[in-house]
Amino acid sequence: MPMEATEATEATVRSIPAGAALRRNNVHVSGNPNGRPLVFAHGFGCSQEVWRHVTPYFADDYKIVVFDLVGAGASDLSAYDRGKYDSLHGYADDLLEIMDELDLHDAVYIGHSVSSMVGVLASNHRAERFGALVLVGPSARYTNAPGYVGGFTEDDIDAMLDTLDSNYLGWSAQMAPAMIGNPDRPELGEELTANFCSTDPSIARHFARVTFLSDNRRDLAAVTLPTLVLQCTDDVIAPLPVGEFVHRSIQGSEMVVLTSTGHCPNLADPAQLAREIRNYLA
Numbered sequence: 308m309p310m311e312a313t314e315a316t317e318a319t320v321r322s323i324p325a326g327a328a329l330r331r332n333n334v335h336v337s338g339n340p341n342g343r344p345l346v347f348a349h350g351f352g353c354s355q356e357v358w359r360h361v362t363p364y365f366a367d368d369y370k371i372v373v374f375d376l377v378g379a380g381a382s383d384l385s386a387y388d389r390g391k392y393d394s395l396h397g398y399a400d401d402l403l404e405i406m407d408e409l410d411l412h413d414a415v416y417i418g419h420s421v422s423s424m425v426g427v428l429a430s431n432h433r434a435e436r437f438g439a440l441v442l443v444g445p446s447a448r449y450t451n452a453p454g455y456v457g458g459f460t461e462d463d464i465d466a467m468l469d470t471l472d473s474n475y476l477g478w479s480a481q482m483a484p485a486m487i488g489n490p491d492r493p494e495l496g497e498e499l500t501a502n503f504c505s506t507d508p509s510i511a512r513h514f515a516r517v518t519f520l521s522d523n524r525r526d527l528a529a530v531t532l533p534t535l536v537l538q539c540t541d542d543v544i545a546p547l548p549v550g551e552f553v554h555r556s557i558q559g560s561e562m563v564v565l566t567s568t569g570h571c572p573n574l575a576d577p578a579q580l581a582r583e584i585r586n587y588l589a
Contacts, residue, residue: 326408333381334405337362338371343438343588344411346372348402350420350444350571351518352479352503352511354380357419357573364581372414374405376422378510387510395421395521399428406436413438415588419573420444420544423553424523431529440534441584444570445553446545448522455524456548464519471515479503488541488569495574527556534560535587537580541568561587 328334335355338345345365347358355373362371375382376398391397402425406414414437418426423445430437448457450464459467471478483503484496503511534557538550547564554562563583567576 328401328404328408331377331383331386332374332401332405334372334374336370336372338366338369340370342369344370344372344414346414346416348418348422348425349376350422351514352506354502360577361573361581364585372409377401378514379506384507389513392517394517395425395428398425399432402429403433411436415439415441417441417443417584420570421518424521427523427526427530430532431526434531437532440532441537442534442553443537443572444539444542444545445536446549447524447527447553449519458546458549468516471512475508475511485543486570487575488543489575498574499571527553530557536560536562537583538562538564539567539569539572540564542570544570
């Protein structure tokens with residue numbers, strides 16, 4: 308174990324070339340400059356900070372790349388284009404631009420929640436930059452459909468989006484603890500709530516609609532990369548049948564069910580999450 312998981316990585320962050328995508332997405336590179344690249348992507352309502360307890364486990368051996376989706380964290384908010392980001396393809400294009408500017412090859416993409424499908428779309432478009440995918444709490448479709456369990460009915464999603472539109476801060480305070488799923492650790496829900504509340508509400512509302520109304524089931528069959536699916540127990544956003552569907556749909560993929568509960572193992576149990584990723588890469 309190279310360093311304690313609770314340590315931040317600011318000291319290891321290096322300067323990187325000031326490419327347009329790197330500035331736009333607030334990209335930071337750290338770890339071993341000669342190591343295999345690990346690209347960490349955060350989920351809805353979060354920023355690259357949610358990986359701060361995970362990345363130290365890889366700092367000695369891997370090159371670590373973290374970034375903010377446009378509209379989140381310290382990204383360039385002026386770059387948010389509702390037309391471009393009206394589907395997950397806009398975020399996938401950004402990811403590929405980041406990888407091009409850093410000239411990454413054989414990269415392991417580690418995507419949490421909706422960013423799992425961002426990685427699927429990007430790697431399907433240009434697999435030559437990627438070596439493997441690690442999908443943490445992925446969902447290809449959040450609403451139920453005939454023969455498919457997504458975890459939400461259409462009425463559930465409509466009601467959630469209506470609440471988000473009318474009272475974003477109230478929705479955040481209610482939704483974040485439910486996503487975390489660790490009621491005995493209220494500080495985790497408070498941290499996620501703070502992340503939600505730091506996001507521009509108009510951008511968050513748009514991104515929520517894009518996320519929860521997306522359907523990427525057909526994209527899974529096109530994945531040719533080695534893929535690890537990591538699924539938590541008691542996940543209200545991506546329940547177990549959702550992870551199993553992703554696993555079945557990606558030929559040759561592996562799936563591990565974590566003992567961690569909730570939707571955010573990068574916050575709730577970073578040690579277990581890092582251990583499973585390292586085991587897979589080994």
